[in-house]
Amino acid sequence: MNKIILFIALFLGATQLQAQDAKAIIRQCNLSYATIKDYSCNINLTFDIPGLNIGTIDGSVYFKKPTKFRIKTKGIAFLPKQNPNQIPQIMADTSSFTPLYIGKETIAAQNVNVIQMVPLKDNDVVAARFYINAKGQILKAQISTKENGTSDIINVYDDKVSTQLPASSVISFDMKKFKVPKMVAVDINSKNTKKPGDNNKTTGSVTMKFSSYKINQNIPDIVFTEQ
Secondary structure (H helix, E strand, C coil), rough: CHHHHHHHHHHHHHHHHHHHHHHHHHHHHHHHCCCEEEEEEEEHHHHECCCCCCEEEEEEEEEEEEEEEEECCCCCCCCCCCCCCCCHHHHHHEEEEEEEEEEEEEEEEEEEEEEEEEEEECCEEEEEEEEEEECEEEEEEEEEECCEEEEEEEEECCCCCCCCCCCCCEEECCCCCCCCHHHCCCCCCCCCCCCCCCCCCEEEEEEEEEEEEEEEECCHHHHCCCC
């Protein structure tokens, strides 16, 4: 009986310690993002969307807390209306999610802590898993929503730039579950033709490369008004 009690006590203690570790890891990430009130940067977009042949597009990104986000381009683009990188918002929403420590893995030759964000109430985001390195950077994320299924995000950071914002992100998604109309900011140019060999392809991706970050510039709200 004493051995059983001891085992239960050790199990509960380990579980509590893991919960504390998960909260500490997320707290570290939140502190890093907390200093960023707004930012703008250049963006280069490359698309791999089944059935669509869209060239590389250059533009600008604008973000302002809590949720204002916009991509501006000079041409026609297949772009998200909402911020495709919801990671900071999910981590900071302690009333909607609680972190659970899953374990350790290796990504891009870096040791990462795997944290599952468990919803505490009904939310469009039904699950989120983050792979976080020792610097508090999210190297990988998996976000599942009711409307668009699961998206995988791979982030790469520039060690020469002192920011938690990625130098590039690749977002992959299941086209069968992805509601394209909600993600289209502008119409796709009729000159874009279908790519051969895409008929059986069920996944799509968008590669975004960011450069020339400008942080905390007091971006006016008018920037986010659709024209």
